[in-house]
Amino acid sequence: MTADYQQAREALGLRLRELRINAPGGRLTGPQLAARTGWAQSKISRLERGQQTATAEDLEAFAKGCGSPEAAGELQEMLRGVESRVRPWRRQLAGGHRAVQNAHNAEHAAASLFRGWEPAMVMGILQTPDYARSVFTRYAELQRSPQDTDAAVRSRMKRQEALYDPSKRFHIIMWESALRALVCPPSVLLSQMDRLHGAIGMDTVELGIIPLAASLKIPAATGFWVYDDRKVVVETWHAELWIDDTPSVRTYLRTWNVLRESAVYGADAHNIINAARRALTTR
CATH class of the missing domain: 1.10.260.40 (lambda repressor-like DNA-binding domains)
Structure with missing residues (x-):
């Protein structure tokens, strides 16, 4: 808290x-x-x-x-x-996931630089529709909230239009485990990996992946987004934390920078995605 x-x-x-x-x-x-x-x-x-x-x-x-x-x-x-500052899921999801996605879309529209860390699944801004659909369905079951899955997916895909805005920059770090977690059917995860391959070549995206074997200076804990240098959104099991006090924002920026030291980019990131793909197709 x-x-x-x-x-x-x-x-x-x-x-x-x-x-x-x-x-x-x-x-x-x-x-x-x-x-x-x-x-x-x-x-x-x-x-x-x-x-x-x-x-x-x-x-x-x-x-x-x-x-x-x-x-x-x-x-x-x-x-x-x-x-x-603290937005409990039971209240946010009373009408489904679409309203939450729309709130994030508004924040994205107001910011130009995004720094994100995700240890457990593919970052939302890079998800395919089918991957996002699986995630929303599972979270709706967990939170026992209304299933407005298609509307939520459309809202998330609308946000991805920002990836093609030359005035915006997305600096994203994911743990390799996010590429291997079967939160969706294997065929959907394979398509999601293709999407990540394409994202690495985008001029608005810097995608880094921390290998499972990498040395970590800090534990790979909860995922978060930093909007410019002014606001952080952290997802927990019971709520979203919207943090805007300067000392806390600076703590998350330091955390992101420390995690970034363990990430690999470019061809090395492609190799990790390919290894995850091979592991999935040989199961």
């Missing part, structure tokens, strides 16, 4: 406590508010201390319980500020 996210959550908690203490009918205790909302008192405490992230429905019930229903809009605006 980033420091700026926790500070935003604590600020929301302080505002909640202020509403309870200054309730129009007189100060409410935690147990009194819990009785009005039907919650455990411990939930009131966690929300006010910034130890639990409220939902929009929680904030509406809290404001109503305090006798200040008109404050719900203000509280929900503060919540949107919190969630601009």
Whole structure:
């Protein structure tokens, strides 16, 4: 959890406590508010201390319980500020994957330099439609979210138009394991490798691959994107982290640069892709 996210959550908690203490009918205790909302008192405490992230429905019930229903809009605006940093998948995917892809498309449109690291699968900006379809289907099953797979694939393919924009640059690093992970049928993965071969020759793309046998200065952990030098998006199992505080962005840039030291490019990257292809066709 980033420091700026926790500070935003604590600020929301302080505002909640202020509403309870200054309730129009007189100060409410935690147990009194819990009785009005039907919650455990411990939930009131966690929300006010910034130890639990409220939902929009929680904030509406809290404001109503305090006798200040008109404050719900203000509280929900503060919540949107919190969630601009941590975006739980259960909320983002409530309507499917397309909305998430559209949000990323907007960020891509506003940036010109992209640095990305992906240890487990092919980076989205380089995925074929069939590969992306397999990924979206599996994540929808995992997150138990609506399957709008075709719409999500179309949105991701729309983003790839930026690869042909001469004003943009994509500096991508992937671990060799991403080329071997069968998150899709073998035939789809073979076509995906052809796509990667072609990407290496693009003038807007610098594609590096870290061999499995390479010496690593740091562990090959979670994948992330850096937009210009101002924002980082990190995907975890429960949420996306959107990070824009300067110290944290600099940490990710240092991480990317350290990982890049272990990557190979050009003909050497082609050789790794070919080795993965041979391994797949001889299974």
